[in-house]
Amino acid sequence: MQYKLLVLSALCFVSVSFAQEKQTKFSLQEAIDYALQNNYNAKTAANNIEAAKQKKWETTTIGLPQVSAKVDYQNWLKQQVSLLPGEITGGAPGTYVPVTFGTKQNINAAITLNQLIFDGSYLVGLQSAKTYLKISELANEKTALSIREAVINAYGNVLVADKSIEIFKKNMLVLEKNLQDAKKIFQNGFNEEEDVEQLQITYSTVKSQLDKTKRLRDIGLKMLNISMGNNIDNPLSLTDTLEEVMNANIDLNLLSKTFSIEDHIDYKIAENDKTSKALLVKLEKSKALPSLTAFVNYGYTGNAEDFSFFNSNQEWYNSSLLGVSLNIPIFSSFQRRSRTQQATIELDNADIKLDQIKEQLNLGVASAKSDYTFSVENYGTAKKNLELAQRIEKKQQIKFFEGVGSSFDLSQAQNQLYTQQQNYIQSMLDVIAKKAALENALNIPIKK
Numbered sequence: 001m002q003y004k005l006l007v008l009s010a011l012c013f014v015s016v017s018f019a020q021e022k023q024t025k026f027s028l029q030e031a032i033d034y035a036l037q038n039n040y041n042a043k044t045a046a047n048n049i050e051a052a053k054q055k056k057w058e059t060t061t062i063g064l065p066q067v068s069a070k071v072d073y074q075n076w077l078k079q080q081v082s083l084l085p086g087e088i089t090g091g092a093p094g095t096y097v098p099v100t101f102g103t104k105q106n107i108n109a110a111i112t113l114n115q116l117i118f119d120g121s122y123l124v125g126l127q128s129a130k131t132y133l134k135i136s137e138l139a140n141e142k143t144a145l146s147i148r149e150a151v152i153n154a155y156g157n158v159l160v161a162d163k164s165i166e167i168f169k170k171n172m173l174v175l176e177k178n179l180q181d182a183k184k185i186f187q188n189g190f191n192e193e194e195d196v197e198q199l200q201i202t203y204s205t206v207k208s209q210l211d212k213t214k215r216l217r218d219i220g221l222k223m224l225n226i227s228m229g230n231n232i233d234n235p236l237s238l239t240d241t242l243e244e245v246m247n248a249n250i251d252l253n254l255l256s257k258t259f260s261i262e263d264h265i266d267y268k269i270a271e272n273d274k275t276s277k278a279l280l281v282k283l284e285k286s287k288a289l290p291s292l293t294a295f296v297n298y299g300y301t302g303n304a305e306d307f308s309f310f311n312s313n314q315e316w317y318n319s320s321l322l323g324v325s326l327n328i329p330i331f332s333s334f335q336r337r338s339r340t341q342q343a344t345i346e347l348d349n350a351d352i353k354l355d356q357i358k359e360q361l362n363l364g365v366a367s368a369k370s371d372y373t374f375s376v377e378n379y380g381t382a383k384k385n386l387e388l389a390q391r392i393e394k395k396q397q398i399k400f401f402e403g404v405g406s407s408f409d410l411s412q413a414q415n416q417l418y419t420q421q422q423n424y425i426q427s428m429l430d431v432i433a434k435k436a437a438l439e440n441a442l443n444i445p446i447k448k
Helices: 003-019 026-037 040-061 120-187 192-227 242-248 253-258 265-286 335-401 405-441
Strands: 066-075 082-085 095-100 105-117 291-304 317-327
Touching: 003 253, 026 040, 026 120, 026 192, 040 105, 040 120, 066 405, 120 242, 120 265, 120 335, 120 405, 253 335, 253 405, 265 335, 335 405
Parallel strands: none
Antiparallel strands: 066 105, 082 095, 105 291, 291 317
């Protein structure tokens, strides 16, 4: 029986361990989805929405009934003395008799209900609370779009580093073989020592670039972890290849996609800012309106010379009061007018900014489309140039080892090849990055 319990406990422990194991393998889309839930800015934006909801409710409650209770206990350590004319007690005129009124101790307990009946600023406040919530929701949407672009760029940078490392390693294998062959030819007296040294320089340069790229890859992974909301040293494995991501990001249909300024997040934010400024104007104007509040309370008062308020024979006297308060602003020495004019100017500025945003968004879309078009065209050019550089380098290798080409020509061909390899890789990253920028410019919604 004990053995079965031990096995059962061990199985439970293993299942919990697997359940708590953190995901380490991500495709690009999985990385984006993960970041939208775990990125630091995403969490902050979600908290801001919740805070805005609470702020909205806080504003709403101002116009709802407010109930408060109050208990006052007083103990006269030395009772206050009042003077009465002496004639009252039969004394001579002009004299006074010191007396004390009331008991030494008393308790007053009351409960009060307050209700706002009308206040123009409260009505504006309700509208402002809704606008404030909208601001937080729009900020969350803007944050999500920024996170998507950041993850795409960070993921792409790691893929570029992986591809570069792969190419550098292949180049080093070829260079190592060429170097060994050149040494043998030199030892047999068929070439000069300079030829060997030239190949040695190229080999050392490529090795140095490989080491640098490995370090850059580590930095790239840390940046991706930050974008996803992880610890920078969290282990990550990328399941997509650079070619897969690049091919998925060639979509020329985006260039003809209809652009709606009114649906763009930046336009919505500017429009909401204009709405908030309009509400400020209404708020300042509402301060010239009267406000009306009402209250009703009910209370008990107890009096005693000693603290006997919990005795059954203690006498309590109840009271109740109903009241209405009307506050009418009459003259503020033009203070309200000045504030209203200031708010109106801010509204005019918000309107100007909205027009500016329209033009900036149109320009941004045109620029993003141009950049994306160029990146796709540049990718095609880089691919062709790489093929040409490969053929040239191969021919120079054959010439060199047949003794009809110089090490300088071979070195030039190799350096040209390595440059075109990097241009090709960079062109793929540009396609990915420019596509992400174009999606943001067009306000393409995030895939759910």
